[in-house]
Amino acid sequence: MLLKVIAGPSCVGRFHKQFEAINQPMPITINIGLDPAIAIGTTFEPPTTPLGYNELWIAGALRQEPVQLVDGVAVNEVGIARAEFVIEAEILPNQTMQEDINTHTGKAMPEFPGYTGDANPAVNIVKVKAVTHRKDRPIMQTTIGPSEEHVSMAGIPTEASILGLVDKAIPGKVVNVYNPPAGGGKLMTIMQIRKENEADEGIQRQAAILALSAFKELKTVILVDDDVDIFDMNDVMWTLNTRFQGDKDVIVIPGMRNHPLDPSELPEYNPGVIRFRGMSAKTILDGTVPFDMKDHFIRAKFKEVTDWEKYLD
Numbered sequence: 001m002l003l004k005v006i007a008g009p010s011c012v013g014r015f016h017k018q019f020e021a022i023n024q025p026m027p028i029t030i031n032i033g034l035d036p037a038i039a040i041g042t043t044f045e046p047p048t049t050p051l052g053y054n055e056l057w058i059a060g061a062l063r064q065e066p067v068q069l070v071d072g073v074a075v076n077e078v079g080i081a082r083a084e085f086v087i088e089a090e091i092l093p094n095q096t097m098q099e100d101i102n103t104h105t106g107k108a109m110p111e112f113p114g115y116t117g118d119a120n121p122a123v124n125i126v127k128v129k130a131v132t133h134r135k136d137r138p139i140m141q142t143t144i145g146p147s148e149e150h151v152s153m154a155g156i157p158t159e160a161s162i163l164g165l166v167d168k169a170i171p172g173k174v175v176n177v178y179n180p181p182a183g184g185g186k187l188m189t190i191m192q193i194r195k196e197n198e199a200d201e202g203i204q205r206q207a208a209i210l211a212l213s214a215f216k217e218l219k220t221v222i223l224v225d226d227d228v229d230i231f232d233m234n235d236v237m238w239t240l241n242t243r244f245q246g247d248k249d250v251i252v253i254p255g256m257r258n259h260p261l262d263p264s265e266l267p268e269y270n271p272g273v274i275r276f277r278g279m280s281a282k283t284i285l286d287g288t289v290p291f292d293m294k295d296h297f298i299r300a301k302f303k304e305v306t307d308w309e310k311y312l313d
Contacts, residue, residue: 011051016091016124025090025127027075033084033134033141037062044157047214048164074130084138088130096122110145111261112154112184148181155185158215162189165214166207173203178230186259187219190230193288201291205251208284217259222285227299239287243297251284258282 012028019026031038041059049055056067068081072088079086099108100119111117143150155178163177175192179185189211193204208221222236225243229235254273258265258280265280273281289297 014051016093019091020093023093025092027072027077027088027090028126029072029075029077029079030087030089030126031080031083031085032087033139034080035063038067038080039143040153040156043153044160048157048161072130073132079132082134084141085131085133087128088132089126089128092125092127095125097125099123112146112151112186113259113261113263114146114184115261115263117261146184151181151183151185153185155179155181155183158186158189158218162191162211162215162218166191166210169210170203170207173200174207175226176230180233182233183220186217187262188222189218189220190222190224190236192226192228192230193223194226195288195291195294198291204288205284205286208251208286209253212253212256212282212284216257218282219258219262219280220283220285222287224287225289228287236287240285243289244285244287249286251286252281253284254281256280256282 016026037059038056040062041055041057044055044058049058060066069078070081070086071078072086075088075090077088079088098119098121100106106119107116108119109117143153145151158179159177163174166174166177173194175194177192178190180188180190182188191204191207191211193207195201195203204223208223211221212218222240224230224236224239228239257278260278262280265274265278267274267276270281273279
């Protein structure tokens, strides 16, 4: 198996528990300085890529060729060929340390919601066994969180997962999905809906509930019509100002699970509703036009220019 340092604890942690059960160190390689296809592939997570799925298959599909691997020199594990650095190591069994052991600030690192996360009092210890690198001037590459690069990559697998899920349940009605940086790529999604007849009214809210039920870190869903550019936040906000009434078009579902890195999800923030950290109210903002009122919400159009070539002279 290939374990990546940017993989989530749900998979690496599960494998590590199996090694701890037999009191054995778990061999890993930490691969640094990789091409974008691999970086994107490793951001995928369940349900799109369930436990046991090799995310390097996604990278291979994007590259249109397999990702080459090499054997480690100090551990019984593989690394990614042509990585700038490969750190070969072992995660030690049943040994932990304080995450902020050097700073003692109670904080760890910048996280995708835009805040510095709390330090974990008991993180696993990694023992480095060997470091290999490209011969000629290797580059120490990193992704700084919560940069645009970080949250954009985080949003890609969630978008794909949501679109795939809702298209199976409601074929053809969700045109596109975008998880903007404003939500850290995880907490917010914008869904572009196509209503073709009166029987489609309400389908947009069903799609939102499907997404919220499948992806616990999703907190806010904004629904817009298919004439709205979901990649333009000005267009999305225009929708919420001209096709939206707060007393009618806000749906709130309290008491659901969300990502615990959201700092508002504390019992102190909402006593009596949030019992434990990581609980949240999920919100659907329905900015779609009622099907029988579509003629009232036709956007202003520019005159189509058919003889544009004469203006090039």
